[in-house]
Amino acid sequence: MSSPPSAQNVVPPAAVDSIKSDADMQSTPGHGEGATCSCLEDIMNGVHPCGECIGEILEGHGNRLIAKYFATAISEEVGAEHLDTIKQIIASKYNISVEEQI
Numbered sequence: 001m002s003s004p005p006s007a008q009n010v011v012p013p014a015a016v017d018s019i020k021s022d023a024d025m026q027s028t029p030g031h032g033e034g035a036t037c038s039c040l041e042d043i044m045n046g047v048h049p050c051g052e053c054i055g056e057i058l059e060g061h062g063n064r065l066i067a068k069y070f071a072t073a074i075s076e077e078v079g080a081e082h083l084d085t086i087k088q089i090i091a092s093k094y095n096i097s098v099e100e101q102i
């Protein structure tokens with residue numbers, strides 16, 4: 001396989017936990033294992049995904065086809081002060097540059 005990008009590990013895991021804890025996991029009932037949600041569509045419309053999906057995305061399990069939309073959509077939920085950090089996380093997890101993200 002290809003070697004990991006140099007951006008790997010630039011974001012401390014604590015930063016990910018901080019963002020996840022800011023995402024309101026309680027207010028999004030109906031999501032979770034086996035549940036279907038409309039988060040992919042929401043993200044492309046600039047609407048934040050549910051807390052469950054935010055966690056998955058930050059761990060690198062999101063749909064990389066729409067990775068460039070993740071940071072902005074998530075920052076709608078967790079706060080704009082996290083946007084730069086989220087972009088760095090997305091950059092390292094999905095192998096796209098910060099500049100590519102909207």
Ligand SMILES: [Zn+2]
Nearest residue numbers: 037039050053
């Ligand atoms: Zn969701």
